[in-house]
Amino acid sequence: MKKHDIKAFDLWKETMHVMGRFGVLLCTSDKDGKPNAMNVAWLTGGLIWGRPIITVLVRTNRHSFNNIELTNQFTVNVLPPEFTDALLYLGTASGATEDKFAKSKLTPAPAQAVKAPLIAEAVVHYECRIVHKNDVIAENLTPDIRSLGANHRVYFGEIVAASASPNAAQRLS
Ligand SMILES: Cc1cc2nc3c(=O)[nH]c(=O)nc-3n(C[C@H](O)[C@H](O)[C@H](O)COP(=O)(O)O)c2cc1C
Secondary structure, eight states, X not given: OOOEEOOTTTTHHHHHHHHHHTOEEEXXXXXXXXXXXXXXXXXXXXXXXXXXXXXXXXXXXXXXXXXXXXXXXXXXXXXXXXXXXXXXXXXXXXXXXXXXXXXXXOOEEOOXXXXXXXXXXXXXXXXXXXXXXXXXXXXXXXXXXXXXXXXEEEEEEEEEEXXXXXXXXXXXX
C-alpha cells in the first residue's frame, strides 16, 4: 500500500504503544551503504530547539553504533505486531557478524531525505539527521538505575521526513 507523508508526531501515540510492547527498529548503513537494523526501546520524542527530535540511546558495543558514528543518520521504523519474530531476531543478533536484513527477510528501501534505509514492511517511518550527541555518565545516574544506563551514547535526531501507510493506526492497534 502506497505510503504518504505525515507530520513528525502524527502517529506518535501508536508508535509508543508498539515500542512499549515489542520495540521499534533503528536502521543505519555502513560506509558502503550496507543496511543494518536493530531493535530499540530506549527512545523518546519531542520538540527541542523548536524542532521535532527523536532521542535514542545506543550502547557503544552495537554494530549500529559504528554505523551511526560514520553516517550521522538513522531511521526509525515501526513494524506491526505480526513481525515479533523478526523484532526478536534483530534485537539479539549483530550486524557485525550477520546480514540481518537477509536473515530476517525484511526489505531495505530508500528513504526520502537521508541515506540510512527504511524497512519496506514497516507502517510508520521516521527519517533523522543527528544534530547533537552525548554520552550517559554513570556517576550522574541515580544508583537505582546506574547498572542499566552506562555505556550508551544518546543521539538527538531531527526528524526531517516522516511517512506512513494509510492504515498504519489500525495495523498498530
Ligand atoms: C525489545 C528490545 C529493545 C532494545 N532496545 C535497545 C536500545 O534502546 N538500545 C540499545 O543499544 N540496544 C537495545 N536492544 C539491544 C539491541 O537491539 C541488540 O543488542 C542488537 O543485537 C544490536 O544489533 P547490532 O549489533 O546489529 O547493532 C534492544 C533489544 C530488544 C530485544
